[in-house]
Amino acid sequence: MNTSLDLVLQHPGIWRGDRLAQMGGDTLPTGFAELDEQLPGGGWPRGALTEILLEREGIGELRLLLPALARVSTTSEWQAWVSPPHVPYAPALSVAGVNLKQLLVVQPRSSADAWWTAEQALRSGACRAVLAWLDMPDEKRMRRLQLGAESGRAWGVLFRSASAAQQRSTAALRLRLDATANGLAVHILKRRGGYVGKPVMVNLHQTKGIRRACSAAPSLSVVQSLREASHR
Amino acid sequence: MFWLAIHFPSLPLEIFSRGSAEPEPIAVVEKQGNRSRVQACNEAASACGLRIGMPASAAQALAANLIVRMRDIEAELESLAGLAAWAGQFTPAVSLQPPDGLLMEIGSCLRLHRGLNNLKRKISSGLNEMGYTFTHACAPTPYAAWLMAVAGKEVAIRETAQLEKVLGDLPVRLLDQSQDILASLEMVGAHSLGDCLRLPRAGMAKRFGQSLLDELDRALGRLPEARIWFVPPPSFERRLEFPSQVHEAEALLFASRRLLMELEGYLNLLQAGVQEFELVCCHEHAADTVLKVGFAEPADALEHMLLLLRETLARTRLLAPVYAIVLRASRLQAMELSNLDLFHDSAATGDGNLLLERLRIRLGNEAVFSIAPASDHRPELAWRQCETTKETSSPSKLQRPLWLLPKPMPCRKDSLALKSGPERIESGWWDGKDVERDYYVAQGRNGSRLWVFRERSSGAWFVHGLFA
Numbered sequence: 001m002n003t004s005l006d007l008v009l010q011h012p013g014i015w016r017g018d019r020l021a022q023m024g025g026d027t028l029p030t031g032f033a034e035l036d037e038q039l040p041g042g043g044w045p046r047g048a049l050t051e052i053l054l055e056r057e058g059i060g061e062l063r064l065l066l067p068a069l070a071r072v073s074t075t076s077e078w079q080a081w082v083s084p085p086h087v088p089y090a091p092a093l094s095v096a097g098v099n100l101k102q103l104l105v106v107q108p109r110s111s112a113d114a115w116w117t118a119e120q121a122l123r124s125g126a127c128r129a130v131l132a133w134l135d136m137p138d139e140k141r142m143r144r145l146q147l148g149a150e151s152g153r154a155w156g157v158l159f160r161s162a163s164a165a166q167q168r169s170t171a172a173l174r175l176r177l178d179a180t181a182n183g184l185a186v187h188i189l190k191r192r193g194g195y196v197g198k199p200v201m202v203n204l205h206q207t208k209g210i211r212r213a214c215s216a217a218p219s220l221s222v223v224q225s226l227r228e229a230s231h232r
Numbered sequence: 233m234f235w236l237a238i239h240f241p242s243l244p245l246e247i248f249s250r251g252s253a254e255p256e257p258i259a260v261v262e263k264q265g266n267r268s269r270v271q272a273c274n275e276a277a278s279a280c281g282l283r284i285g286m287p288a289s290a291a292q293a294l295a296a297n298l299i300v301r302m303r304d305i306e307a308e309l310e311s312l313a314g315l316a317a318w319a320g321q322f323t324p325a326v327s328l329q330p331p332d333g334l335l336m337e338i339g340s341c342l343r344l345h346r347g348l349n350n351l352k353r354k355i356s357s358g359l360n361e362m363g364y365t366f367t368h369a370c371a372p373t374p375y376a377a378w379l380m381a382v383a384g385k386e387v388a389i390r391e392t393a394q395l396e397k398v399l400g401d402l403p404v405r406l407l408d409q410s411q412d413i414l415a416s417l418e419m420v421g422a423h424s425l426g427d428c429l430r431l432p433r434a435g436m437a438k439r440f441g442q443s444l445l446d447e448l449d450r451a452l453g454r455l456p457e458a459r460i461w462f463v464p465p466p467s468f469e470r471r472l473e474f475p476s477q478v479h480e481a482e483a484l485l486f487a488s489r490r491l492l493m494e495l496e497g498y499l500n501l502l503q504a505g506v507q508e509f510e511l512v513c514c515h516e517h518a519a520d521t522v523l524k525v526g527f528a529e530p531a532d533a534l535e536h537m538l539l540l541l542r543e544t545l546a547r548t549r550l551l552a553p554v555y556a557i558v559l560r561a562s563r564l565q566a567m568e569l570s571n572l573d574l575f576h577d578s579a580a581t582g583d584g585n586l587l588l589e590r591l592r593i594r595l596g597n598e599a600v601f602s603i604a605p606a607s608d609h610r611p612e613l614a615w616r617q618c619e620t621t622k623e624t625s626s627p628s629k630l631q632r633p634l635w636l637l638p639k640p641m642p643c644r645k646d647s648l649a650l651k652s653g654p655e656r657i658e659s660g661w662w663d664g665k666d667v668e669r670d671y672y673v674a675q676g677r678n679g680s681r682l683w684v685f686r687e688r689s690s691g692a693w694f695v696h697g698l699f700a
Binding site: 055056057058059060061062063066078084085086087088089090091092093094095096100101103104105106107108109113116117120121124125126127178179180 | 617632
């Protein structure tokens with residue numbers, strides 16, 4: 001009885017809901033095996049948007065992307081960073097293996113210009129990866145970015161606040177990052193090919209472990225104050 | 233040798249009318265004696281009843297909205313030189329036939345253009361797009377080709393032996409002889425070139441002068457003809473006047489496209505590109521507006537130049553209507569010729585440059601940049617912003633954050649758990665921006681990793697970066 005069922009299940013046209021869909025293989029390996037396993041196609045999707053939602057910045061969101069960005073650097077394709085919130089620090093990026101010759105930083109003055117820039121960069125076909133920090137998203141703008149990424153075959157990464165998790169999004173992949181003792185807990189909120197229950201633990205300091213912070217709880221988080229300062 | 237002659241019968245008119253897409257009635261007048269007479273007019277004007285040779289005052293009475301321009305022979309010659317430079321993209325051997333023609337030796341480049349028909353198609357579509365009407369003819373001698381083009385006989389003669397038969401039908405008034413000689417030729421009954429050729433040579437030389445005989449011999453290839461080749465100018469500058477003042481960007485673009493086509497041909501001839509070009513919009517009662525369009529790498533393609541000009545125009549406010557534009561490109565750069573790629577696997581960096589240019593036009597040069605490490609121990613000076621990163625210095629393997637705060641931010645020591653450090657940085661006493669700091673990697677609340685320092689003079693703590 002089971003053998004006949006197995007035969008049916010082996011048919012390539014049949015996809016079981018509990019398995020990850022095998023998407024078109026155009027992906028960029030993340031560099032973290034445990035994360036690759038959970039992503040359709042085994043990496044960051046090309047020709048689509050990836051949303052990264054965070055509560056606080058500085059928990060390792062860029063380090064999560066660095067292996068892929070370094071991989072982009074090995075080709076002659078560009079990457080663009082659109083309105084980064086701080087100075088992308090050249091010495092650190094260079095050490096991480098990002099080729100700065102192919103890194104374009106764009107700092108538009110207005111929010112509308114930033115959205116336009118991100119769309120142009122995605123659409124141009126010249127940028128393999130586009131990282132964007134944009135505010136005031138709406139459905140139309142997101143849709144335009146998604147279409148831009150599709151036509152330019154680019155990997156678009158949007159950084160947004162964790163509060164956006166409840167909003168609808170056209171992004172193909174949505175991740176929420178939480179800091180853990182030695183890395184990140186990556187909650188896959190949305191992916192093509194099914195829901196994931198458990199967060200993926202990514203160890204960002206594979207070389208040396210970091211002990212958990214054991215200091216007394218401070219009155220005010222430093223990053224909180226940073227955030228306020230930057231909004232001022 | 234195989235020659236293509238192009239005759240521009242309406243050049244005096246077209247230098248004024250081709251700036252606009254809509255045909256407005258326009259007439260070119262010329263002073264004859266003390267009266268101005270209509271020398272040429274377009275279809276819209278003839279529809280109002282204008283005729284060649286009519287006094288200018290009568291013409292204006294016939295059509296109220298008629299645009300009247302004095303004939304400008306100098307501008308015609310400039311246009312002809314512009315056309316010669318444009319034609320240089322097809323063959324390097326171009327010769328002017330003033331006042332209204334070009335002669336091109338095409339025998340040596342037919343193979344490159346895959347045949348005469350292909351070449352003719354390219355030339356006609358280009359001339360049409362630039363707003364010129366023309367007639368053309370091909371022959372083994374330049375003068376025969378020219379005579380046929382002027383007569384409107386659009387044929388291609390390959391053999392010298394056939395010339396006599398074909399030229400025989402052309403009227404004698406096409407010849408470059410004085411009115412007296414042409415009149416006396418008519419009087420002896422020689423109405424066509426064929427009639428002239430049947431006259432006895434010796435007698436003809438005596439009656440009409442050797443020059444007539446020489447002219448016929450040159451046409452038939454019996455006498456060699458030395459032509460002066462056109463030499464392209466070292467820089468490009470072309471002016472285009474509008475029939476009537478222009479208010480809209482679309483109309484400006486239409487005319488600019490015509491000039492940019494000439495620029496493209498000129499650049500192809502020189503195998504050069506432009507890093508920047510200027511479009512000057514001339515206003516009647518205001519200072520000229522100068523639009524500068526820059527490229528990331530030397531450009532020579534029409535569509536590329538037009539696209540960036542369109543973006544630039546969209547960002548520009550013209551203060552007054554424009555009556556003429558001048559396109560100027562002075563700094564030419566040799567183009568690196570690239571070999572065609574057999575496997576088409578080269579990355580699309582061309583698109584990248586286009587992206588860069590479009591971003592720069594809309595956002596300004598300072599908003600688009602690259603970053604590079606700099607050799608300084610002070611963290612805020614260890615990077616710099618640059619237009620394009622050329623050299624790569626090898627930075628040290630010290631632990632550095634991915635985000636640097638532009639300005640260090642004061643913080644409280646008790647909110648931090650120091651993880652590693654200190655790394656002492658003391659530098660810069662010589663330029664007034666000296667630092668004396670001990671840097672630590674710290675863990676903030678909520679798991680963020682920070683790069684903090686203690687200023688040694690004051691003992692105060694600051695956050696300087698995020699290990700994002």
